[in-house]
Amino acid sequence: MPIPSNTPKPVRQTAKTIALEQIQKWIVEGILAPGEKINDDELAKALGVSRTPVREALQLLAVQGFVEMSPGKETRISQIEKNDVFKVYPPMAALQSTAAELAIENIESSHLEEMAAINQQMEAAIDRNEIYEVLGLDKTFHDVMIDAADNEYIRNFTSVLHMHFLRLEYLFFKSPQNSIEEHEQIIQACKEKDRKKAAELTYSNWIKPIQDIANKLM
Numbered sequence: 001m002p003i004p005s006n007t008p009k010p011v012r013q014t015a016k017t018i019a020l021e022q023i024q025k026w027i028v029e030g031i032l033a034p035g036e037k038i039n040d041d042e043l044a045k046a047l048g049v050s051r052t053p054v055r056e057a058l059q060l061l062a063v064q065g066f067v068e069m070s071p072g073k074e075t076r077i078s079q080i081e082k083n084d085v086f087k088v089y090p091p092m093a094a095l096q097s098t099a100a101e102l103a104i105e106n107i108e109s110s111h112l113e114e115m116a117a118i119n120q121q122m123e124a125a126i127d128r129n130e131i132y133e134v135l136g137l138d139k140t141f142h143d144v145m146i147d148a149a150d151n152e153y154i155r156n157f158t159s160v161l162h163m164h165f166l167r168l169e170y171l172f173f174k175s176p177q178n179s180i181e182e183h184e185q186i187i188q189a190c191k192e193k194d195r196k197k198a199a200e201l202t203y204s205n206w207i208k209p210i211q212d213i214a215n216k217l218m
Contacts, residue, residue, distance in 0.1 A: 015053035022047055023057055027066050027077055028166045029132065034079045038067075064160050066167075080168065085214045088164045093206035095158050096142055100186070100202040103148035104195045112187055115144050119183045126178055135166050141183055142202070145190075168213055179205055 013021075023043065026032040044054045058075055061067040069075045103111075122137040139162055146155050182205045189198035 015049040016056045019043070019047055019049055019053045019057035020060060023054075023061060024066070024163055025132075027061070028163065028170050030171050032077045034077055036077045038075050038077065040075070064163065066163065080171070082214055084164070085168060085210055088161055088168065089207055089210040092158065092161045092165055093203045095154050095161070096146075096206050097199045097203035099142075099146045099149040099151065099154050099158070100190075101195050101199040102151060102154075103145040104190065104193055104198055106148040106150065107145075107190045107193070108148075111144055111148055112191060115141055115183070115187050115190075118144070119180055119187070122183070123180050126180070131170060135169055138179060139166075145202070169209065 023032070032038060038058075040051050040054050040058070044051045047054065058067050058069065062069045062075075066078055067075060068078050118137055118141045122134055122141065125133040125137060146158060182201065186198060186201045186205065189201055
């Protein structure tokens, strides 16, 4: 398990949060590969925490579907199956589309300015070929509308789905996907307060990669 030895130790976070966020990142990036057996002690040492928060993080990751735990036996990173693509993308696209539709009435100029700024940062990250940064900025872009939608159920459900989405995108797209123009169209639809168009554009933006990834899993 080639875990980097120079992992930064975040401050002002609980040990469980540190463990959860870093292990999630390693799973998304493929450092902890699908099917790989993992060792609690090794993870705890790499993270600079005790075994307890590592175990708590792994238990949560198991509930979320990223880890498979066999009590008293072993813990492995969940495999990625072709059907996972069709389980993750359609509900994610539907939830994000609904968020866009709900957000329209609450969208203000500050939201539009924030989305435009994020899109510029994303374009710069694409130019640098920073895959993980691009994916993070893409989430931040759509989170603006989720916040404007003010629906905690959408926020919670998309949060978990997004980690599965990130894992699929990171492992199967080795160069950042360019959604800049699509984001600009979404911003314009929000400016026009066009509920239907914003929802349709958002759905399309999320559903587009599904067949590409499914083909790579064949």
